[in-house]
Amino acid sequence: GWPSRVLDIAVSLLAAWVVIRIASRLIRNRAAARAVATVAWTLAALDILGLLDPTAELLDGVALTLGDTRLSALTVVKGVILIVVLVWAAVVASNLIERRIDASADLTPSVKVLLGKLVRIVLLVIAVLAGVGGVGIDLTVLAVFTGALGFGIGFGLQKVVSNLVSGLILLMDKSVKPGDVIAVSGTYGWVDSMSARYVSLVTRDGIEHLVPNEELITTRVENWSYSNELLRVSVDYGVSYNADPRKAIAIGLEAAGETERALKDPKPVCMLRAFGESSVDLQLRFWIGDPKNGISNVKGQALLLIWDKLHEQGIEIPFPQRDLHIRSPEPIAVATAEAAPGKKAE
Incomplete structure (x- = not known):
């Protein structure tokens, strides 16, 4: 049932x-x-x-x-x-x-x-x-x-198609590849991955930027590891006019030799750059082989070593100063009006 x-x-x-x-x-x-x-x-x-x-x-x-x-x-x-x-x-x-x-x-x-x-x-x-x-x-x-759909897509998805084509171009010409250290539109970091539409760019702050492939094709890109990973770092510092600049240059080279990530070859170079308003301006240049590990940290270490060595040698690190000269005072003659007849002078 x-x-x-x-x-x-x-x-x-x-x-x-x-x-x-x-x-x-x-x-x-x-x-x-x-x-x-x-x-x-x-x-x-x-x-x-x-x-x-x-x-x-x-x-x-x-x-x-x-x-x-x-x-x-x-x-x-x-x-x-x-x-x-x-x-x-x-x-x-x-x-x-x-x-x-x-x-x-x-x-x-x-x-x-x-x-x-x-x-x-x-x-x-x-x-x-x-x-x-x-x-x-x-x-x-x-x-x-398919023809009608392609015609519509050509107008509505121009950017998407452009990013897809740009992604294929980047993969074929190898101008940007995973692991490269690049700077684009003011953003610096290393390429973590590449997809059909964008490139994942990770900065030293841990922020992941998704950069459209088209932007890497149409704008200027700095690739710090395109042909090799060597990067020159410049460190500026100054000493007093009373100091020996040759000794200050030797201190800069010594600091470069003790900086952890600084390479021995190419050799570091330190030179006198200019006679500034308050100091003798020097510049230390050395090379590193791992730019993806950061630039500011290695510059900070080199500056700290220079600071310590200059103080050990008693070399002054000047800062902008202004001397104010006051001229000796001069007497000022004060004339008073004569009182009218019958009145007291005020």
């Missing part, structure tokens, strides 16, 4: 719900897992209730004819489901291939990123085309829609 039939349907729905729930937990992405569970539950419920075939016939009845091709709602639903599955498989496969590429020690970082992006794009295109062709849609029918 109908009670047992209702009970069988309820048990079947419950069993299907449990199986789908357990299976969906294998998908890490919560949104994707929820979507898969919803679709699977809908199909299972329609099949258990005996409404799957009538629903399919109803969707197949809603159709649009384009030339010799009949495009029904059922075909669209099947195509969407098939494309989603194939795209998911393409993403999983591209992630596995990218891991293998990243593990290769024979490829440069920029080549790894370029190959990974190309593999992902190719697999996604193949997945979409296979999904469309898999439901019986003639790909030539999509030519008109």
Whole structure:
């Protein structure tokens, strides 16, 4: 009777719900897992209730004819489901291939990123085309829609397309690559990663800037590690006019030799730069090989060493002074008006 039939349907729905729930937990992405569970539950419920075939016939009845091709709602639903599955498989496969590429020690970082992006794009295109062709849609029918869509995208997504193309150019010419130390638009840091749309630039403050690829192509970029990682650091200081500048220069070179990150080759150089208003101006120059570890910290260490050594030698570090000379006072003659006759002078 109908009670047992209702009970069988309820048990079947419950069993299907449990199986789908357990299976969906294998998908890490919560949104994707929820979507898969919803679709699977809908199909299972329609099949258990005996409404799957009538629903399919109803969707197949809603159709649009384009030339010799009949495009029904059922075909669209099947195509969407098939494309989603194939795209998911393409993403999983591209992630596995990218891991293998990243593990290769024979490829440069920029080549790894370029190959990974190309593999992902190719697999996604193949997945979409296979999904469309898999439901019986003639790909030539999509030519008109693709042309119109491309025309609209050309206006609405100019910046996005420009960033994508700029990203490919950066990966191919290797002007900017992961690990480089660059300065762009007043921001200094090292390139942490490169994506299809932007470059992740991490500063010494730990702030991550997402710089659009187009900006790296169209604006001036300082790449401190393009050909090598050598960078010259300049440290300015001054001594009193009463001090021996040769001795002050020797102190600067000694400080450079004790600075932790300063290289011995190329050799440090210290020179007299100018006769300033309050001091004899000197400049110490030395090279470092790790600019991504910061510039201000190594300059600060060198300045502190110079400070200590100048004080040890009794050499004065001057500061701006002004001498005020007051001329000796001169007497000022004061004349008083004579009183009128009959009046006293005030």
